[in-house]
């Protein structure tokens with residue numbers, strides 16, 4: 001089989017997917033994008049394209065994916081997923097879906113792909129049981145870091161991802177790290193990370209009622225620009241915290257509005273523990289958003305600054321009450 005382009009997600013899993021497909025289908029043209037541009041039909045895709053780790057477009061040559069919601073969307077459109085060429089499977093990474101598919105088809109990829117896909121499984125599923133495990137450096141995590149660095153334009157990012165995909169196709173991840181551009185992006189990312197940790201250290205607050213410092217609050221609503229912050233870095237400042245919550249203003253046409261979003265997640269130290277907390281349920285009960293037990297987000301619309309300040313106070317109190325009520329029967 002031959003294809004003209006590989007359309008894939010612009011993250012680590014997407015890069016590994018494209019590398020796998022490129023290795024078998026001898027195709028070196030890559031398009032990196034996000035799920036929304038597919039759903040909105042912003043990219044024209046036809047049967048000459050392989051689509052990986054993204055929603056199913058109107059048509060394509062092969063579709064590989066592992067997001068359950070995308071499978072449901074296919075069914076909702078009245079399409080029998082069994083008739084779509086390619087493979088859907090609920091695996092930790094889409095790269096795993098593709099590697100399995102090739103195995104069954106008798107297509108052989110170089111052996112270093114086994115380790116590469118193992119890393120994609122962990123990175124894409126965020127499968128860490130502790131903050132230490134999350135921080136432990138592996139070749140895959142370092143390559144992943146290198147692609148999360150700030151790029152001056154989407155074009156620069158696409159260029160880097162395309163080159164990186166070729167490297168991931170041709171060698172083991174440890175060797176990919178020896179590449180000068182990868183190494184320099186990684187170094188830039190480390191510098192950015194140190195700055196973020198410093199910034200987070202200055203921004204961390206806890207609610208007045210949170211005497212045990214369970215929930216880190218990062219309130220960025222007074223900033224006029226969206227700060228570039230990885231909220232999980234807050235656990236390096238407060239490793240004992242159980243969760244982190246960020247409040248970020250919403251922007252429209254590049255301008256800050258009075259509306260804001262809340263995103264919340266549990267510490268990796270809570271993974272596998274019987275803690276009874278469900279962040280998605282908190283968002284649903286407040287009727288502001290949705291998500292999983294471990295991570296969720298919501299949006300609060302406000303017309304004036306005054307309204308925003310009042311809504312913020314009210315929502316924070318409610319979040320705290322619900323957080324404390326999970327699981328039921330806890331001492332105050």
Ligand SMILES: [Mn+2]
Nearest residue numbers: 013053094124
């Ligand atoms: Mn994925």
